[in-house]
Amino acid sequence: xxxxxxxxxxxxxxxxxxxxxxxxxxxxxxxxxxxxxxxxxxxxxxxxxxxxxxxxxxxxxxxxxxxxxxxxxxxxxxxxxxxxxxxxxxxxxxxxxxxxxxxxxxxxxxxxxxxxxxxxxxxxxxxxxxxxxxxxxxxxxxxxxxxxxxxxxxxxxxxxxxxxxxxxxxxxxxxxxxxxxxxxxxxxxxxxxxxxxxxxxxxxxxxxxxxxxxxxxxxxxxxxxxxxxxxxxx
Amino acid sequence: xxxxxxxxxxxxxxxxxxxxxxxxxxxxxxxxxxxxxxxxxxxxxxxxxxxxxxxxxxxxxxxxxxxxxxxxxxxxxxxxxxxxxxxxxxxxxxxxxxxxxxxxxxxxxxxxxxxxxxxxxxxxxxxxxxxxxxxxxxxxxxxxxxxxxxxxxxxxxxxxxxxxxxxxxxxxxxxxxxxxxxxxxxxxxxxxxxxxxxxxxxxxxxxxxxxxxxxxxxxxxxxxxxxxxxxxxxxxxxxxxxxxxxxxxxxxxxxxx
Numbered sequence: 001x002x003x004x005x006x007x008x009x010x011x012x013x014x015x016x017x018x019x020x021x022x023x024x025x026x027x028x029x030x031x032x033x034x035x036x037x038x039x040x041x042x043x044x045x046x047x048x049x050x051x052x053x054x055x056x057x058x059x060x061x062x063x064x065x066x067x068x069x070x071x072x073x074x075x076x077x078x079x080x081x082x083x084x085x086x087x088x089x090x091x092x093x094x095x096x097x098x099x100x101x102x103x104x105x106x107x108x109x110x111x112x113x114x115x116x117x118x119x120x121x122x123x124x125x126x127x128x129x130x131x132x133x134x135x136x137x138x139x140x141x142x143x144x145x146x147x148x149x150x151x152x153x154x155x156x157x158x159x160x161x162x163x164x165x166x167x168x169x170x171x172x173x174x175x176x177x178x179x180x181x182x183x184x185x186x187x188x189x190x191x192x193x194x195x196x197x198x199x200x201x202x203x204x205x206x207x208x209x210x211x212x213x214x215x216x217x218x219x220x221x222x223x224x225x226x227x228x229x230x231x232x233x234x
Numbered sequence: 235x236x237x238x239x240x241x242x243x244x245x246x247x248x249x250x251x252x253x254x255x256x257x258x259x260x261x262x263x264x265x266x267x268x269x270x271x272x273x274x275x276x277x278x279x280x281x282x283x284x285x286x287x288x289x290x291x292x293x294x295x296x297x298x299x300x301x302x303x304x305x306x307x308x309x310x311x312x313x314x315x316x317x318x319x320x321x322x323x324x325x326x327x328x329x330x331x332x333x334x335x336x337x338x339x340x341x342x343x344x345x346x347x348x349x350x351x352x353x354x355x356x357x358x359x360x361x362x363x364x365x366x367x368x369x370x371x372x373x374x375x376x377x378x379x380x381x382x383x384x385x386x387x388x389x390x391x392x393x394x395x396x397x398x399x400x401x402x403x404x405x406x407x408x409x410x411x412x413x414x415x416x417x418x419x420x421x422x423x424x425x426x427x428x429x430x431x432x433x434x435x436x437x438x439x440x441x442x443x444x445x446x447x448x449x450x451x452x453x454x455x456x457x458x459x460x461x462x463x464x465x466x467x468x469x470x471x472x473x474x475x476x477x478x479x480x481x482x483x484x485x486x487x488x489x490x491x
Contacts, residue, residue: 075313174349174358174424181345181427181474182314188428196430 034059077208078182083175085140088152088168095208098167102135102231103204104224107176107185109143110155111193118217119199120159126201129225132232133165140169142187142195144176184213205231258295258355260285260487261411263368268377270366271462281367286360287484289339289402289413290421291351293330296340299351301328306347313475316344320477337401339419339482345474348422352485359424360486362469366462369416371409388461391417398480416461419482420468429470 034046040054050059079096086092106123108116123137139161141147147155152168155161171179180187187197203212203224212227265283300306300321307327311320322342325331343351345359352358360368372378379385391397391405398419405417415421472478 077314080312080314177425177427178346178349178474184427184473186427186430186470188425188430198430 034061036060073209074207076210078179078204078210079208081175081178081182083171083178085169085171085175086149087170088149088156090149090153093169098136098138099208100206102206102228103138103202103208104135104228105138105140105183105202105204106200107140107142107180107183107187107197109141109195109197110147110151111143112195115197115199115217119201120161122201122218122221124159124161126221126225126228127165129221130228130232132229133163135228135232136165136167137161138167138169140171140176140179142176142180142185142197143189144170144173146193183210203227203231205234258291258485259288261288262489263364263410263412264376266367266376268367268370268379270363271466279363279367281364283489284360284364285487285489286364286368286410286412287357287486288411290419290482290484291340291348292337292402293334293340294336296343296351297328297330297336299354303350303354306350311344311347315346315475317475317477319479320344320347322477335399335401338399339402339414341398341419341479341482342477343422343481343483344477345422345426348483349424351483355485357485357487359422359483362423362425362428364486365415365421365423366465368408368410368412369465371412371415373406373408376409385461388416389464392461392464398482419480420465420478422481422483423469426469426472427474429466 034049035044036052036055037057037060038052038055040052046059051057052059079099081095084092084094104123104126106119108119110116120139123139127137139152141152147168147170149168149170152170153162156166156168183200183202185198185200187195189195199215199217201214201221201224202210203214205211211231212224214221214224262285263281263283265281267278267280269277270279304310304327305312308321308324309327319342323331323333325334330336349359370377370379372381372384375381394417397417400418402418403413405414407413408415472481
């Protein structure tokens with residue numbers, strides 16, 4: 001990671017230099033922070049290039065461009081997954097089409113009698129507390145062989161989760177396994193109709209980067225809700 | 235002209251590595267039933283006939299793969315798909331260097347990379363049940379689960395350090411003609427994350443059936459098989475983007491029904 005970062009950094013500084021040449025120093029990025037390499041003035045920093053007023057040495061760039069961090073973050077985005085999914089409305093989508101919305105994601109299966117009804121209730125509860133309807137609530141089936149789009153649609157109606165903000169996804173067995181790995185959700189089929197699975201609700205920001213996970217059933221969801229609200233207000 | 239020769243060189247390089255033209259050797263595994271350490275609610279598992287690579291994938295084979303698919307090179311790979319240890323000891327994106335043995339099993343590879351490697355060969359990762367089914371075979375028996383000497387030998391194999399540096403084929407050939415199931419490296423399986431025995435599983439997992447609740451040992455079907463315990467516990471403790479020094483993989487293939 002160090003290697004590409006330093007290249008990027010070097011690239012950014014070169015770009016800055018070009019900027020400085022062509023457009024004058026006012027164009028330098030707000031995110032660049034310079035500091036005396038000898039720290040003559042302690043922690044004092046500057047937002048423009050120059051030299052230290054004490055030792056006259058050239059100021060050194062100390063902070064990385066936020067762009068670098070963003071790139072590292074986007075490397076973690078679930079939108080890097082290229083798998084295709086069927087929705088309860090019978091459409092085929094890729095995860096990247098969910099780009100731009102805060103996502104609250106859970107893995108369930110519709111014939112589940114034990115944990116899933118409670119997980120589903122948790123999701124509805126979160127939806128109510130968040131209020132704002134711009135977040136999207138995604139339910140991914142871990143039983144894609146049985147949970148067809150039709151079945152997911154029926155489940156959505158039955159559970160009053162048929163609004164625009166709710167999306168149910170059916171993938172292939174392989175893609176669901178991959179998705180569960182991204183979420184660190186574990187599951188195992190223990191009979192033709194039953195699965196054992198982790199109960200984890202995950203929150204992704206609008207870039208598809210995992211921001212928060214709530215583990216357990218019927219737990220206090222206030223932290224998760226405040227995370228979602230914070231992301232929505234960004 | 236120059237471009238052409240570069241392309242030609244690339245093709246030559248690839249054929250030299252043998253990737254894509256000569257898929258690695260596989261052996262047919264005759265399916266059957268067995269009782270894995272962790273199973274379904276009917277404890278016997280049926281494994282269908284399938285094919286499995288004779289050897290784990292080697293460093294040089296993986297090198298050929300990343301040359302062909304640059305998105306899996308160390309500097310290109312997304313952190314979602316591989317952690318910082320991915321191909322850590324390689325000299326560069328496309329060179330193994332001195333520390334990495336060409337014929338040794340490819341390790342420090344994430345599950346995503348292993349999965350894609352197999353997919354690009356028209357194969358897949360073996361399931362955990364398939365892997366365990368083949369792993370219970372000794373040199374002479376398809377099922378050596380109750381052979382205490384065999385089990386002891388496996389556990390002793392786990393204790394040897396740096397076995398990932400040995401070339402593939404350096405351990406025993408089992409009943410199915412498959413090498414190195416024990417004694418070189420751990421191996422990824424397609425559904426490794428179906429082991430629900432990690433610490434947090436007690437509170438987060440649907441334990442209504444008590445399948446994974448409490449001590450895993452109570453539900454284990456074969457308490458003698460300490461080696462299998464270690465494997466399942468290891469699988470339960472890892473994540474798909476982990477790249478670990480002693481964790482490699484081999485590919486499998488379903489047979490047409």
